[in-house]
Every structure is written in C-alpha cells, then in structure tokens.
Amino acid sequence: xxxxxxxxxxxxxxxxxxxxxxxxxxxxxxxxxxxxxxxxxxxxxxxxxxxxxxxxxxxxxxxxxxxxxxxxxxxxxxxxxxxxxxxxxxxxxxxxxxxxxxxxxxxxxxxxxxxxxxxxxxxxxxxxxxxxxxxxxxxxxxxxxxxxxxxxxxxxxxxxxxxxxxxxxxxxxxxxxxxxxxxxxxxxxxxxxxxxxxxxxxxxxxxxxxxxxxxxxxxxxxxxxxxxxxxxxxxxxxxxxxxxxxxxxxxxxxxxxxxxxxxxxxxxxxxxxxxxxxxxxxxxxxxxxxxxxxxxxxxxxxxxxxxxxxxxxxxxxxxxxxxxxxxxxxxxxxxxxxxxxxxxxxxxxxxxxxxxxxxxxxxxxxxxxxxxxxxxxxxxxxxxxxxxxxxxxxxxxxxxxxxxxxxxxxxxxxxxxxxxxxxxxxxxxxxxxxxxxxxxxxxxxxxxxx
Amino acid sequence: xxxxxxxxxxxxxxxxxxxxxxxxxxxxxxxxxxxxxxxxxxxxxxxxxxxxxxxxxxxxxxxxxxxxxxxxxxxxxxxxxxxxxxxxxxxxxxxxxxxxxxxxxxxxxxxxxxxxxxxxxxxxxxxxxxxxxxxxxxxxxxxxxxxxxxxxxxxxxxxxxxxxxxxxxxxxxxxxxxxxxxxxxxxxxxxxxxxxxxxxxxxxxxxxxxxxxxxxxxxxxxxxxxxxxxxxxxxxxxxxxxxxxxxxxxxxxxxxxxxxxxxxxxxxxxxxxxxxxxxxxxxxxxxxxxxxxxxxxxxxxxxxxxxxxxxxxxxxxxxxxxxxxxxxxxxxxxxxxxxxxxxxxxxxxxxxxxxxxxxxxxxxxxxxxxxxxxxxxxxxxxxxxxxxxxxxxxxxxxxxxxxxxxxxxxxxxxxxxxxxxxxxxxxxxxxxxxxxxxxxxxxxxxxxxx
Numbered sequence: 001x002x003x004x005x006x007x008x009x010x011x012x013x014x015x016x017x018x019x020x021x022x023x024x025x026x027x028x029x030x031x032x033x034x035x036x037x038x039x040x041x042x043x044x045x046x047x048x049x050x051x052x053x054x055x056x057x058x059x060x061x062x063x064x065x066x067x068x069x070x071x072x073x074x075x076x077x078x079x080x081x082x083x084x085x086x087x088x089x090x091x092x093x094x095x096x097x098x099x100x101x102x103x104x105x106x107x108x109x110x111x112x113x114x115x116x117x118x119x120x121x122x123x124x125x126x127x128x129x130x131x132x133x134x135x136x137x138x139x140x141x142x143x144x145x146x147x148x149x150x151x152x153x154x155x156x157x158x159x160x161x162x163x164x165x166x167x168x169x170x171x172x173x174x175x176x177x178x179x180x181x182x183x184x185x186x187x188x189x190x191x192x193x194x195x196x197x198x199x200x201x202x203x204x205x206x207x208x209x210x211x212x213x214x215x216x217x218x219x220x221x222x223x224x225x226x227x228x229x230x231x232x233x234x235x236x237x238x239x240x241x242x243x244x245x246x247x248x249x250x251x252x253x254x255x256x257x258x259x260x261x262x263x264x265x266x267x268x269x270x271x272x273x274x275x276x277x278x279x280x281x282x283x284x285x286x287x288x289x290x291x292x293x294x295x296x297x298x299x300x301x302x303x304x305x306x307x308x309x310x311x312x313x314x315x316x317x318x319x320x321x322x323x324x325x326x327x328x329x330x331x332x333x334x335x336x337x338x339x340x341x342x343x344x345x346x347x348x349x350x351x352x353x354x355x356x357x358x359x360x361x362x363x364x365x366x367x368x369x370x371x372x373x374x375x376x377x378x379x380x381x382x383x384x385x386x387x388x389x390x391x392x393x394x395x396x397x398x399x400x401x402x403x404x405x406x407x408x409x410x411x412x413x414x415x416x417x418x419x420x421x422x423x424x425x426x427x428x429x430x431x432x433x434x435x436x437x438x439x440x441x442x443x444x445x446x447x448x449x450x
Numbered sequence: 451x452x453x454x455x456x457x458x459x460x461x462x463x464x465x466x467x468x469x470x471x472x473x474x475x476x477x478x479x480x481x482x483x484x485x486x487x488x489x490x491x492x493x494x495x496x497x498x499x500x501x502x503x504x505x506x507x508x509x510x511x512x513x514x515x516x517x518x519x520x521x522x523x524x525x526x527x528x529x530x531x532x533x534x535x536x537x538x539x540x541x542x543x544x545x546x547x548x549x550x551x552x553x554x555x556x557x558x559x560x561x562x563x564x565x566x567x568x569x570x571x572x573x574x575x576x577x578x579x580x581x582x583x584x585x586x587x588x589x590x591x592x593x594x595x596x597x598x599x600x601x602x603x604x605x606x607x608x609x610x611x612x613x614x615x616x617x618x619x620x621x622x623x624x625x626x627x628x629x630x631x632x633x634x635x636x637x638x639x640x641x642x643x644x645x646x647x648x649x650x651x652x653x654x655x656x657x658x659x660x661x662x663x664x665x666x667x668x669x670x671x672x673x674x675x676x677x678x679x680x681x682x683x684x685x686x687x688x689x690x691x692x693x694x695x696x697x698x699x700x701x702x703x704x705x706x707x708x709x710x711x712x713x714x715x716x717x718x719x720x721x722x723x724x725x726x727x728x729x730x731x732x733x734x735x736x737x738x739x740x741x742x743x744x745x746x747x748x749x750x751x752x753x754x755x756x757x758x759x760x761x762x763x764x765x766x767x768x769x770x771x772x773x774x775x776x777x778x779x780x781x782x783x784x785x786x787x788x789x790x791x792x793x794x795x796x797x798x799x800x801x802x803x804x805x806x807x808x809x810x811x812x813x814x815x816x817x818x819x820x821x822x823x824x825x826x827x828x829x830x831x832x833x834x835x836x837x838x839x840x841x842x843x844x845x846x847x848x849x850x851x852x853x854x855x856x857x858x859x860x861x862x863x864x865x866x867x868x869x870x871x872x873x874x875x876x877x878x879x880x881x882x883x884x885x886x887x888x889x890x891x892x893x894x895x896x897x898x899x900x
Contacts, residue, residue, distance in 0.1 A: 015488035036798035036828035066565035115516035140831035348486035378486035381590035
C-alpha cells in the first residue's frame with residue numbers, strides 16, 4: 001500500500017494484498033452462509049431519482065451515461081452508480097417480493113462508489129459486505145440479537161486487532177428525550193451524533209440554541225450519552241435518571257435482550273454505548289457501530305441497525321435489521337499498518353520442475369494428480385537448471401519443488417524438495433500431500449497487533 | 451429469468467439463480483487457483499483516453515462523472531466504466547511491473563459494462579472471468595497449450611451442455627495469405643471473420659473488391675477457412691495446399707503443439723477450425739473460441755488468444771496469452787433454458803425449531819455446534835407449532851428440522867426430522883451430520899441437456 005493509486009481514491013491491490021482481501025471476503029461469506037443467509041447481487045446502477053430519494057448529497061453520486069447519450073434522456077432515466085447496498089436492496093425487495101420467502105435473509109458483497117474527497121478509510125470505490133433480514137409487515141426482534149452475534153462471529157475470525165461492537169437503541173434515546181420534555185428527538189440525536197467530533201460543550205450549545213433545550217435538559221441528554229457498560233448495569237444507570245416513558249422502557253427492554261445474549265456469547269466484545277446515534281434517519285430501534293481498539297479514528301468498520309420500513313410498496317412495508325461491513329476500509333488498514341501477513345503470495349504449493357523440455361507432458365500428469373487432491377501447483381514452462389527453478393519458486397514463495405527423472409531401468413523417479421529446509425525426499429504423485437499449513441496461502445495476524 | 455429486468459440490460463438474479471452463478475464462479479476460481487493463478491481486481495473506471503486508445507466504438511462506453519462535476523475537467527481526466535478486463539489489466543501490469551513476478555499468472559473475475567443494445571447473450575452489465583499469463587519481453591509458448599487445458603478443465607466441471615473449444619493460429623492464416631500473394635492479411639482476416647454471418651459468397655466479394663484478391667486467391671482463403679479437424683490431420687490438409695511460407699510453418703507448428711496435447715488430455719473437446727479469426731487486432735498467434743453444442747447462436751462463451759504485446763512501457767513489452775469466460779452470458783443461458791437445477795435455494799441444511807420462546811438461547815447452542823462442523827443452519831425467530839415450522843422449512847427447501855424438548859428428568863432431548871421422508875430420529879448436536887449431498891445447495895445439470 002506504499003504505492004500511490006494512479007487514480008486518487010481508486011486503489012488497486014497487489015496479488016499478495018489481494019490474498020488478504022480474499023481471506024476477509026471468504027470468512028465473511030462462509031459465516032453468513034453458515035447462518036443461512038443467501039447471496040444476492042444488485043446491479044451497480046440505479047436511476048438518479050431512486051438514489052436521491054433519501055436526500056443524499058448529490059455531489060457524492062457518480063452519474064453514468066453513454067458517451068453518446070441521446071440528449072432527450074429524462075432525469076427519471078438518468079443512471080448513477082450506487083453509493084451503498086441498502087438503497088439497491090430496498091428496491092430489489094420491492095421488485096421481487098413475490099419471489100422471495102420472508103423473513104428474507106440475504107448477504108451482499110459488492111462495490112459501491114462515492115465521489116468524496118479520498119482519505120484513509122474513505123475511498124471512491126469500495127467494497128461493502130452487507131447482511132440484512134427483512135420481513136413482510138413484521139420482523140421478530142430476535143433478529144436484532146442474532147445479527148449482532150453473526151458479525152461478532154465473523155469479525156472474530158479475522159486477523160485484526162480486538163474490536164468492540166457498540167450498541168444503542170433509538171427508542172431508548174428518543175423515549176428519554178421525550179420523557180425529559182424534548183420533543184424534537186431527531187434534533188437531539190443529530191446533536192449527540194456529533195459528540196465525539198465536537199465535544200460536550202459544543203453539543204450543549206446546539207441543544208440549547210437549535211433544539212430549544214434548557215440547561216438541565218441539555219445536561220441530562222449529555223449524561224445519558226455518557227452511559228457505557230460492558231455488563232447489564234446500564235439498565236440501573238438509565239433507571240437512576242428517574243425518567244418515565246413508554247418508548248424508553250421498550251428501548252431498554254430491547255437493548256437488554258441484545259446485550260444479555262451478546263455478553264453471554266461474546267464476553268468483552270460488546271459494549272452498550274448510549275452516545276451511539278448513527279447519522280441516518282431511517283433507524284428506528286437497535287443501532288450498532290464497531291471500532292477496532294486502537295484504531296478508533298479510522299471510524300466504524302461495521303455499522304447498522306433496525307429500520308421499521310426499509311422499503312414500502314403500496315400497502316406493504318418491509319421492516320428490517322442489518323449491518324454493513326466496510327471491507328475496503330478494514331483491509332486498507334490491515335495492509336497499511338501491517339496488521340496481517342501472508343505465508344505466500346501465489347496459490348501454488350508446488351512447482352513441477354522441468355529438467356528437459358520433452359518431460360513437460362509427464363510433468364503435467366504429475367500436476368493433474370496433485371490437483372485432483374486439491375494441491376495447487378504449476379509446471380515450469382521451459383527446462384532450466386535445478387538452481388534456476390528453485391530460485392523461481394523461491395521468488396514466488398512456492399515452498400516445494402518437484403523433480404522428475406528416469407532411473408537406469410527407464411522408470412520415472414519422483415522427488416520433492418522443501419526449498420525452505422533443503423530437504424529432498426522421494427515422493428509418490430498419487431499420494432503425496434504438503435503439510436496442512438502449506439496447502440494454501442494463509443493470512444496471519446501480526447502477533448503484536450493486539 | 452422469466453422476470454423482466456427493471457432496467458433493460460441490467461438483469462438481477464433471484465437467490466436460487468445466484469446459487470447457480472456462485473457455483474460457476476467457485477468452480478472457475480478453484481480451477482484457476484489449482485493451476486497457480488493469483489487473483490487480482492482492477493478499479494471499475496479508467497480514463498476515457500485509456501479506454502478509447504484501442505479504437506473501441508465510443509458510444510458503447512459508459513462515462514462516469516460526479517453529478518456536480520467541475521466544468522473544467524479535461525478529457526484526460528474524464529472517467530468511464532471499463533468494457534472488458536484486458537485494457538485495465540494491461541494498465542495494471544505496466545503500473546505495477548516492479549512489484550510483480552514474471553511470468554505473471556493472474557485471474558480476474560469482475561463486472562464490465564457496455565452501452566450496447568441488450569439481447570440474450572449481451573447485457574449492459576456483465577461478469578467476465580479472465581485468465582492470462584503475461585511475460586516480460588518473452589513468454590514461453592507452453593502457456594498457449596496450458597491455457598487451453600485450464601479452460602477445458604474448468605468448463606468441464608460445470609453443469610452445461612457439451613462444448614467445443616475451437617483453435618486457430620493467426621500466424622498460420624497470415625502466413626498462408628502472404629504465401630498466396632495477399633499482402634493485406636489483416637483485411638483478409640476481417641473478411642474471413644464474417645464468414646459465419648454472411649456466408650462464403652459475400653466474403654469472396656469482399657476479398658475481391660476490398661482486399662484486391664483474384665478469384666483463385668479468394669477461393670484458396672475460403673478453402674483454408676473450411677479446414678476443421680478433431681485430430682492432427684489438419685496438418686496434412688494445410689500442407690496439401692502446397693503454400694510455402696515461414697510464418698505459415700511456424701503457425702502450423704504452434705497449432706500442432708496445442709492440438710496434440712489438448713486432444714490427448716481432453717479428447718473430443720478441442721477442434722482445429724481455421725475459420726476462427728477473432729475480430730480484435732491484437733492477437734498475434736493462437737486464437738481460441740468456445741461454443742456450447744446446440745447453442746452456437748449464443749456466441750462464444752470463452753475466447754482469447756496470444757498477443758505479442760499486451761502492453762508496453764518505454765522499452766519493455768509484455769507479451770501474453772489469455773482467455774475470457776463470459777460468465778453472465780453462460781449463466782443467463784443456463785437459467786433461461788433450465789440447463790441446470792439447484793437442490794435448494796438457501797444455504798441452510800437445518801432449521802432449529804422453537805417450541806417455546808425461552809428455548810431460543812438453547813437452540814442457538816445447538817446451531818453453534820452444528821456450524822462448527824460446517825453445517826449451515828438457522829434458528830426459528832419465534833416459537834410456533836411444529837407443523838408451521840416444518841412448513842417454513844419446506845417453503846425454503848431446508849431438508850432437516852431439529853426439535854428440542856425436555857424429558858421427565860429435565861434433560862434436553864434432541865431429535866431431527868428429514869421433512870422429505872418424514873423420518874424423525876434422536877440426534878446428538880455434537881456429532882450429527884446431514885448426508886454429504888444435503889450439506890450445501892448443489893447445482894445439477896439437467897439430464898437431457900446433452
């Protein structure tokens with residue numbers, strides 16, 4: 001990642017870096033599928049009208065048009081690249097509702113594009129891994145619990161530093177604000193969302209000047225936001241404010257349910273943090289954010305929440321709960337800070353050496369036999385001295401070189417050399433296997449990364 | 451695929467259709483990696499200048515610009531979506547040459563975009579799977595042989611009808627044309643390329659009127675194009691023309707080498723077809739095209755060839771050989787003609803039923819144990835009658851439902867039901883496994899598809 005992208009914001013990985021990214025994607029996919037989530041992809045483009053519906057700042061959107069577009073194209077037909085996977089997914093659900101089984105559990109791993117100013121953690125082209133459950137009209141609350149557990153399970157398998165999944169519930173916050181007499185709950189949330197950036201003083205000013213809070217109300221809202229807990233004691237802390245409100249109670253109940261199960265199954269990973277507001281308006285209950293410990297300034301690597309109406313068509317609404325993992329943000333950090341290393345950069349475990357050009361077809365026979373057992377290998381394209389072929393393997397990190405020769409009786413003799421130890425032994429192409437740890441490139445966490 | 455895309459040319463798959471596509475992509479990836487190819491991805495956008503360099507018809511290119519672009523953007527900075535993976539790969543190789551080991555073996559599975567008129571086999575957004583080997587200055591010919599074998603191996607594992615990989619060599623054709631006195635060899639190739647579409651009469655007219663061929667020359671060029679063979683007898687057929695040319699001899703030697711190895715390793719799949727010209731100018735030796743038998747009108751599903759200069763920078767040139775599989779074209783045909791079926795549409799092999807709401811956490815324990823052994827499963831989100839939960843599983847195609855109950859001594863009792871046979875048996879969550887064929891959704895070829 002020391003290399004500079006030839007187009008700012010559109011970085012490209014080297015093969016060894018891509019091994020890291022593929023590992024992350026494979027772990028996510030496997031985890032999501034083990035939990036019963038189906039894969040879908042949506043098209044990369046939406047109509048501009050569809051994308052701007054939710055009030056997204058339009059300069060961040062990349063418009064797409066044929067170089068020689070018909071000048072008469074109306075704005076409803078104008079296309080743009082999607083900037084997230086939620087808007088396209090909502091459209092997909094409505095369009096295909098008749099073909100889907102609800103609750104519909106899907107994951108979606110795709111690129112998105114935003115024309116923002118590039119910086120670390122913010123690329124113009126980036127991969128997101130989204131996981132959502134969507135119901136028709138209703139969706140059991142249990143999915144709010146399960147989704148937290150799934151992302152913790154997925155992230156725990158990655159070679160990354162410790163992370164904390166921060167939890168809150170919009171109903172709790174909004175009920176609290178209402179209970180202390182602040183009716184512009186959305187305004188309070190927006191102010192609280194800025195807490196980490198601008199500090200409590202500035203937030204109090206906004207609350208007083210823009211939301212019409214008294215000193216005491218502003219103080220109470222800030223005190224609620226300061227509640228953080230890795231155990232269930234947040235319930236007592238909230239109760240101690242003595243605020244009574246039905247929505248607050250419901251939020252408290254929901255947050256307790258997520259926290260109770262999460263702290264049991266993933267102790268030390270999940271934290272209640274009542275300052276978590278999430279900028280987006282569509283969340284209506286549980287909200288999640290995830291930070292790498294020691295890398296908080298990178299921003300959240302996995303965020304989401306519950307939305308009572310992901311989409312609606314005619315009379316039907318589709319509530320959902322989901323999270324989005326910022327794969328590019330995460331992988332860029334893993335690479336720039338050397339949080340992980342790869343055991344080799346190519347898939348090949350074995351190079352079949354060629355001692356004379358005529359042996360190529362025989363070498364391919366050996367390769368076929370190895371591949372049938374899942375051993376990745378390549379055959380030298382032309383004959384060369386042993387030393388040169390070993391050097392070729394060494395440069396790529398291929399651990400084994402296979403040699404073919406003919407003995408006095410005219411029979412083929414097979415030997416395999418571990419070029420790291422120099423040990424060379426006879427080998428049978430119909431049964432030889434490399435040690436498990438050499439079968440495929442592995443991605444390892446740097447030991448001192450935590 | 452009976453559904454109509456909400457945006458013409460940008461079709462989206464249902465979850466069960468995506469199972470088919472993912473199967474195709476997984477087989478390709480596994481095969482490429484078993485042969486030692488590294489994964490890379492390039493950015494989706496290139497500068498317009500870069501894309502139009504090779505003279506691509508510009509109206510097929512999708513330009514990309516921020517909705518509120520600075521009006522002063524010069525054409526060198528204007529962006530567009532790539533229309534294939536070859537142009538971006540060439541740029542990537544030149545930009546990163548210092549970080550790559552040559553010969554560089556890479557595969558690349560990504561979307562591309564073209565603004566063409568949509569029709570079956572031609573989408574505006576489509577996935578290609580490219581595999582290339584690129585050398586620095588030189589590249590052994592053996593890779594021309596190996597790449598043919600790799601794609602045959604990959605395609606043979608897919609649930610598709612028989613296919614034929616058609617082979618030719620540009621040196622052979624060009625040498626032949628030169629040998630019979632036609633110097634505008636590119637013009638002849640362009641005319642021959644139209645043979646299937648317009649027929650021999652029309653091609654002969656072009657050869658006479660545009661390339662300046664005599665009747666005899668046109669006739670000879672057409673006769674060469676009529677040579678097709680599944681064995682090595684094409685060599686004698688070409689020699690029988692009595693044309694002498696050094697380039698022709700070299701092409702004949704190269705084509706023989708590919709054909710000899712391919713017909714030995716994949717008998718019946720590879721065919722020499724001297725009418726294969728490939729439209730693109732940059733091929734300089736071996737050319738490949740692949741057709742599904744009985745679906746020839748769909749067009750080639752896998753094409754490519756050798757190019758002496760994929761890219762060049764300063765004094766260095768990068769010769770390569772590669773093929774591109776049209777994944778979207780192939781999968782769209784598999785779906786529209788029901789060439790393949792899936793055993794189920796969701797990953798889950800097991801639904802853990804909930805007989806009462808309090809058992810959810812216990813049910814998650816069972817799910818954890820199953821998942822640890824790679825068994826995909828989901829837990830019911832709320833309690834319901836057995837019949838309703840079985841119906842839920844049935845609708846999704848989940849073959850097994852797991853029931854938890856408590857016996858008189860207060861111990862947990864586990865039972866699992868195969869809802870297809872109705873058989874229900876006691877099961878141990880620490881060891882139970884579904885039959886191998888039920889572990890994951892499988893994609894099967896329709897038996898009468900061949």
